[in-house]
Amino acid sequence: MQNRIQQAFARKGQNLLNVYFTAGYPSLHDTVPLIEALTEAGADLIEIGMPFSDPLADGPVIQQSSSVALANGMSLYVLFEQLREIRTKVPDTPLLLMGYLNPIMQFGMEKFCQAAAEAGVDGLILPDLPLVEYEEQYQPIFKKYGLQPVFLITPQTAPARIRHMDTLTDAFLYLVSGPGTTGGANTQAEGVQEAYFERIAAMNLRNPRLIGFGIGDKSSFQHAASHAHGAIIGSAFIRALEDAPDAPAAAKRFVASILN
Amino acid sequence: MTSNFQPNARGYYGEFGGAFIPEMLYPNVEELREQYLTILADPEFQAEYQLLLRDYVGRPTPLFEAKRLSARYNTRIYLKREDLCHTGAHKVNNTVGQILLAKRLGKTRIIAETGAGQHGVATATVCALMGMECIVYMGKTDTERQKPNVERMRLLGAKVVAVTSGSQTLKDATNEAIRDWIGNPVDTHYIIGSVVGPHPYPDLVARLQSIISEEMRKQLLEKVGRELPDYVVACVGGGSNAAGAFYHFLDEPSVQLVAVEAAGHGIHSGHSAATSVLGTPGIIHGSRTLLMQDEHGQITEPYSISAGLDYPGIGPLHAYLGASGRARFISIEDEQALTAVAECSRLEGIIPALETAHALAALGQLGAGPDDVVVINLSGRGDKDLETYMKYADKLK
Incomplete structure (x- = not known):
């Protein structure tokens, strides 16, 4: 049986839009309304950021949204409470939790996976969980609760390592568009990025590929999506929420600006 | 000599250590892990290191x-x-060793974090000595309470970046240095100033000190x-x-x-x-x-x-x-x-x-x-x- 992530890729095949937002931002209880609004507007997957005090892989925009979310009182306990009924409202859209290992370790990895599974979460993106630690320590727990790990690939990731990651998940592979943290501009010479995307495409991997980091508008989305199965937008969406009086309405406008 | 206090192959001292890094840093850290012991043991490296420790430090x-x-x-x-x-301060023992290591790894750009500024100064110093570009991340609070060291780094030709995220101290300077390294994975070596960070840094810095x-x-x-x-x-x-x-x-x-x-x-x-x-x-x-x-x-x-x-x-x-x-x-x-x-x-x-x-x-x-x-x-x-x-x-x- 296909999981929700695989179903989403089977339904659409290409140009999938994955939107990231930080739970608890702009205000504490925006989490569920934002998931509903993003789904309604046509987002194909949703990444819910679990805010952390020291997000090493993130640029200034997501750092700032994380600080605000923490100041608003967001925590894993609050987040799982908010997500308790989410699957009655949003039954089909894949939901992924994205965040750093330390808050999860304090919560307890097994307890975390259990709570995520109970809420109807499909996958986890934990950038500072290394592949070797995942395989040796956490893989059985992920499997027990039916959670898919999503691994990041960069231009420097060796092909054998990519193939290995591809065997460990039934979700998608997250292609980091180039060097840098989230929300940065593409500073690579023309053609370098495309060559990297095409090199990975030519590997004929089991899993579909989404491209993220530095994707922020319709043209960058379409460009990235043309080299993979779709793309991931985070920082640009957070910026769109920044001064919005009505976060769900801003979310709908934002998704429309990418897809229409 | 067998020791109970050396890290295992994965960088663990008992339950502590390891390398919990995003994939973006994996090739860099892995390259360092694969090579640091060989380079440190190389007689040519040792000769150069010992000479600098004696005549420069x-x-x-x-x-x-x-x-x-x-x-x-x-x-x-x-x-x-x-x-x-x-x-x-003692910080220069480490930076002298790491700059020689960076040269052998073919790196041309050096980044560092600093708290009191001593490690920043020690890094800026060896970068001047070796003619390498140097960027030092320092919490804004620390740039204010350790002004003379900021001026020393600048005089030595380093670029000092005042970090305004978080508490604006050493923790945040380290975050920013790591983010820089994520953005510059090929030409840059990160000279960590203490026995912290992902394996092999704690062991590398301990050996150099x-x-x-x-x-x-x-x-x-x-x-x-x-x-x-x-x-x-x-x-x-x-x-x-x-x-x-x-x-x-x-x-x-x-x-x-x-x-x-x-x-x-x-x-x-x-x-x-x-x-x-x-x-x-x-x-x-x-x-x-x-x-x-x-x-x-x-x-x-x-x-x-x-x-x-x-x-x-x-x-x-x-x-x-x-x-x-x-x-x-x-x-x-x-x-x-x-x-x-x-x-x-x-x-x-x-x-x-x-x-x-x-x-x-x-x-x-x-x-x-x-x-x-x-x-x-x-x-x-x-x-x-x-x-x-x-x-x-x-x-x-």
Whole structure:
């Protein structure tokens, strides 16, 4: 049986839009309304950021949204409470939790996976969980609760390592568009990025590929999506929420600006 | 020599260590892990490193018998004079080694984090020496309380980036340096200044600082007729000078190792950096170690008067030394450290750095007897802290 992530890729095949937002931002209880609004507007997957005090892989925009979310009182306990009924409202859209290992370790990895599974979460993106630690320590727990790990690939990731990651998940592979943290501009010479995307495409991997980091508008989305199965937008969406009086309405406008 | 205190192949000291890094850093860290031991053991590298330590850093640094301090504490106190190293602290032992390593890895651009500025200055210094581009990340708060070091770095040709995220201190400077490395994965080497970060950094930095205890053993044999002292005392922020001072005594159980942390305004005041007491296991800057965090795993802001000890974690080696009972941890408050600054200045004519003063302030708590030999690692000199010392002049009388 296909999981929700695989179903989403089977339904659409290409140009999938994955939107990231930080739970608890702009205000504490925006989490569920934002998931509903993003789904309604046509987002194909949703990444819910679990805010952390020291997000090493993130640029200034997501750092700032994380600080605000923490100041608003967001925590894993609050987040799982908010997500308790989410699957009655949003039954089909894949939901992924994205965040750093330390808050999860304090919560307890097994307890975390259990709570995520109970809420109807499909996958986890934990950038500072290394592949070797995942395989040796956490893989059985992920499997027990039916959670898919999503691994990041960069231009420097060796092909054998990519193939290995591809065997460990039934979700998608997250292609980091180039060097840098989230929300940065593409500073690579023309053609370098495309060559990297095409090199990975030519590997004929089991899993579909989404491209993220530095994707922020319709043209960058379409460009990235043309080299993979779709793309991931985070920082640009957070910026769109920044001064919005009505976060769900801003979310709908934002998704429309990418897809229409 | 077999040792219980060397990390395993994955960089673990007991349950502490490892390399919890995003994929973006994996190739860099893996390259370093695969090569560091080979490069460090290479005779050509060693020849170049030892020559620079001697002629550029000024090693060996003296082991000085502090007679008036000894009389004051009724024990035999020796000061390992790392403050006499070029640039004024032990930090340069590491940067000299890492810049040579970076050259062998073909890197052309160097980044570093700094708290008190000593590691930043030591990095800027070796970059000038080798003609390499140098960017130093420093918390904005620290750029203000350690101004002379900011100016020194600039004079040496480094670019100093004042970090405004988080608490604007060492933790945040380290975050920004890591983010820079994520953005520059091919040409850049990150010279971490302490025994923190993902494997192999804690072991790499400990090895490069181990020259301190290597010299101590020879000098003690000469001066007191035995290689092993009864106590070795060092301050711990991340823990690089302590790692260097302890290194060749780790497997000598008769030597008491004493790590001194900053208690700030008091351990339970809410303004402290005493990680061994207040910390719990977690992940900071790519390493599983003890760190100060809240119940939700958010890293909390440490406090110390000393910018070099103002860090919410400790190196995984030190977490293990504490957990295994090999080292004893003592916490010293701001005021006690200031008293020790005055004492060392007046009794020995040596103005210590604020960080080092924490180690000196522990002298009264050691329980050392009249025949015991106590070695204090005098990790840095106090010139950089003059502004703070002027501010607290009334406490230094």
